[in-house]
Amino acid sequence: MTTLPASLRPLAERLFGDRLELAERFAALLAEQGPERGLIGPREVERLWERHLLNCALMADAIDSSVRTLADVGSGAGLPGVVIAIARPELQVMLIETMQRRTTWLEEVDAELGLGLEVVRARAEELHGEREFEVVTARAVAALDKLARWTLPLVEEEGLLLAMKGSSAADEIERAQKVLTKLGGIDPTITRYGMGEVEVPTTVVQVRRRPKASRKGDARG
Template structure:
């Protein structure tokens, strides 16, 4: 990754992940040398796909801030809330927000199912839970007219089939350019089937 003024915050973020990862497992240790090329590049796809999104954004189960921090860096116009129950990861996220001067970021250290409904216009999640369970979290926190952006692995199609047994939704699947077979699921009109 070439360092420029535009990507400098992403480079600082990658450095913070590398610094904290031995103490708090933010990314799999086997992928630590691929922070930019795998994790951040994966999240930048979401930034591009969701370029027209407006309104409050909630990143559920933020962990190390992927994709929430990347989104906040590249979309300073959006208020981004990071919902992460692990207090240590919450401390990491607060450090990142402070050191990168991300004034558009708020961190909530609560469980997704316990936090008061946030009615966000947009919700994202990456590697959080199987889609049928994830849909209940999305439904709890998404504005009825909102949009969910869910980053799913190779089994996303079977997860969609399972979720449709309980949930009704409109789906636009965006093929991942960083993980063959993976997709970013753009969901709207989410309700019980």
């Protein structure tokens, strides 16, 4: 079932505003094509809204209204990148994905919904030194220590890495601390969005990237 449940409509309207129809069209595309194209499992169709679309859209609550550039690493089915682009049309969004069949899907979705996305087939590390963004997002890509190596070099000074995580978020931060420090990642925090609005809130690990001058100072120390 891809119809937005009535109980979730107030939250969907808060998150998507007058672009809710676009979110509903995206949900329909995912339900129709996602399983057969290997983007989502068949069992995920019936819980697309709460476990996927709204779960991802809640991530937009972590993005300051002043932010203009965002990259989503390992976009896959468009979660969370496409969803965030629908919820926050002022953002310039790049979707980074390694698999051709997935970039094809993302390009088709962009054309169908008219989102103005930039879809790039590449590994995140191939863009190191070439592109930087105010915010970089990732969902279910890798453990935080590995994810940080791929993503933090794409985050501009004082920008944010937003990694959607589960119950192991605190343990992942602890294990990744040395890697984060080495890459200039500071102040890792865990925030849960959608408390009281959805059954399973969205857990986001936020890591800020230290200014380069500070990183040099730490290196000397």
